[in-house]
Amino acid sequence: MLPLRSTDFATLYSVRLTSLGPYRLFGYLSIPTGDGPFPAIYYVPKYQSVLEIIPQGTANLQRSRYITFALAGRGQRNADTPYAAMFPGLLTDGIDQAASYIFRGIVADSVRGLQFLLTRRELDPKRVVVVGNDTALITAALQPGATHVVTAPALFYNTAELAPQTQAYPLEEINDYLRAFPDRAEAVRRTLAYYDLRAFASHLSATTLIMAGAPGSLLDAPTLEPLVRAIQGPVTVYASEQSSYKDGLYTEQWMAAQCGITDLQSILSEHWW
Amino acid sequence: MPKAVPVDYQSTVKKPDDFDAFWDGVLQQAAAIPLEPEMIPDPLRTSAEVEVFQVFYTSIEHVRIAAWYCRPARRAERIPAVLLLPGYQADPPIPKEWARKGYGALSVAPRGKLRSHRQFNPGYPNLLTYNIVDRHTYTYRGFYVDSWRGIDFLLSRPEVDPARLGVTGSSQGGGLTITTAAMRPEIRAAAAGAPYLCGFMDAIALTHTYPYEEINDFLRAHPDSRRTVEETVAYFDGINFADKITCPIIVNIGLQDNVCPPETGYALFNRIRATDKQLYTYDGHGHDAGRYKHNAIVDRFFAQHLLSER
Numbered sequence: 001m002l003p004l005r006s007t008d009f010a011t012l013y014s015v016r017l018t019s020l021g022p023y024r025l026f027g028y029l030s031i032p033t034g035d036g037p038f039p040a041i042y043y044v045p046k047y048q049s050v051l052e053i054i055p056q057g058t059a060n061l062q063r064s065r066y067i068t069f070a071l072a073g074r075g076q077r078n079a080d081t082p083y084a085a086m087f088p089g090l091l092t093d094g095i096d097q098a099a100s101y102i103f104r105g106i107v108a109d110s111v112r113g114l115q116f117l118l119t120r121r122e123l124d125p126k127r128v129v130v131v132g133n134d135t136a137l138i139t140a141a142l143q144p145g146a147t148h149v150v151t152a153p154a155l156f157y158n159t160a161e162l163a164p165q166t167q168a169y170p171l172e173e174i175n176d177y178l179r180a181f182p183d184r185a186e187a188v189r190r191t192l193a194y195y196d197l198r199a200f201a202s203h204l205s206a207t208t209l210i211m212a213g214a215p216g217s218l219l220d221a222p223t224l225e226p227l228v229r230a231i232q233g234p235v236t237v238y239a240s241e242q243s244s245y246k247d248g249l250y251t252e253q254w255m256a257a258q259c260g261i262t263d264l265q266s267i268l269s270e271h272w273w
Numbered sequence: 274m275p276k277a278v279p280v281d282y283q284s285t286v287k288k289p290d291d292f293d294a295f296w297d298g299v300l301q302q303a304a305a306i307p308l309e310p311e312m313i314p315d316p317l318r319t320s321a322e323v324e325v326f327q328v329f330y331t332s333i334e335h336v337r338i339a340a341w342y343c344r345p346a347r348r349a350e351r352i353p354a355v356l357l358l359p360g361y362q363a364d365p366p367i368p369k370e371w372a373r374k375g376y377g378a379l380s381v382a383p384r385g386k387l388r389s390h391r392q393f394n395p396g397y398p399n400l401l402t403y404n405i406v407d408r409h410t411y412t413y414r415g416f417y418v419d420s421w422r423g424i425d426f427l428l429s430r431p432e433v434d435p436a437r438l439g440v441t442g443s444s445q446g447g448g449l450t451i452t453t454a455a456m457r458p459e460i461r462a463a464a465a466g467a468p469y470l471c472g473f474m475d476a477i478a479l480t481h482t483y484p485y486e487e488i489n490d491f492l493r494a495h496p497d498s499r500r501t502v503e504e505t506v507a508y509f510d511g512i513n514f515a516d517k518i519t520c521p522i523i524v525n526i527g528l529q530d531n532v533c534p535p536e537t538g539y540a541l542f543n544r545i546r547a548t549d550k551q552l553y554t555y556d557g558h559g560h561d562a563g564r565y566k567h568n569a570i571v572d573r574f575f576a577q578h579l580l581s582e583r
Contacts, residue, residue: 003494004490004491004494005398005490007493048362048363049364050362050364050397051397052362052398052483053398056361056362056483056484056532056560057482057532057559057560058482058483058531059481059482059531060481060482060483077387077396078396086388087364087387088318088367167370168370169366169367172369176317179320180316180317214565242564242565243527243557243559244531244558244559244560244561245527245529245530245557245559245561246557248531248559269480269481270479270481270534271276271278271480271528271529271530271531271535271559272529272531272559273275273276
């Protein structure tokens, strides 16, 4: 238990668990005060070094209504021994070998995190939302138990073809790598094929919200259409309005509606209502 | 519909009587420490357009600070330069896009951030409240100096025109932009987005989101420390640095910012001393502070002030 981050409405715990390797991971688990069962939000490992309890800008009161669990995948802070990731650097670490590519372990970490969350007795198994980028979708496809997914594709959608169209990280990592090692292009393409979201879509039965880029951006809704069509379960596509307020509010409303939370206003940031 | 934000919001922060003396002492201590700049080519990130380097330099308390430096591969003898300052939890980016526009660009990782956390690592969350009861050891004493010394690194570069230096960043980077513009007279233009570290004690009442929520966590655990915390953060509050800013400056805020309350953005802007200052407010925007529209304004602003040789 972490008393410093616990309140009268939620208790925070640090969690250690073992993943593939074996590799020790770290997470923050917040449990609402009161009688459950509670809906849960699982924040999967991100492409950033810092692990947050809940995402920056999220009202702390979110923790009064949802169980929240945020996991640091291998390489992120608090899970950076023995492997400390670089940002940029993570996306291409070992990318020429599918068997040793760093995301093989990170996906396993993310799945292990969901497995852990599903063991919590306070959890309502009918309301388990997995939130994140590509790893959220992959995790929900590989591990039964996620009832809902909020995914913002950024890393693993048609990556070999899309990366040359941008100069922005994280995909710029691919461009950097292939400029330095042009003879590994085919190996990179082979590895990425194991992670492409389209390959997981037919296994995804959870109700899904896809956070697409703004119209005209690299990963906008028309670009993601093949992914949307391939997903087995019900899908909603939201096109970013390039406003963290509008995009964030939509996500909060969607999750609350899916989880039967009717007084969303009470758990929103003060400047959002 | 979100509530309207008062444009004349008054911050509760008071400037300590010995504010200037405190920072003079810090700067004297820093001046005694050699910069020891080191610049290591990064061939993996370098292209025909942009040269990329890993940079290290020494800051106060002899903490070694990491940064990324980018410059145009084809450039004039002297180029303008921009100091880029990072968000609270963001990993400092490799600023290639600034080099493509013709600038030398230094993206700093102040102490505690990735690559600068070997000697100082309070972690996240915790960095905001580490030693917050003592201004002499509080995180941001060194963190600010680490940022300011980025200017010393740029001045050490023969390709950088010392008369054309700018500073920019958003969120924590916006707050650091304010303090850097205030404390480094070499700065010719500054662009601060969604400034954090401004109106600390106002913000913790106006919003309950991390990272400011770290302070509420701390005060819940240590309620007797409230006055001491107030006294400490007054030395670090961007609002108290604002009357030292004289260079042209633009500030952008989102009126639905759920991280850095827009009220504190107004309070900051009203205290900035520069006469050439402009506030851009973005309704319908949160902590992004209208970035997708505002980036073009920032580009024009720096082009006007830095790209043309004087």
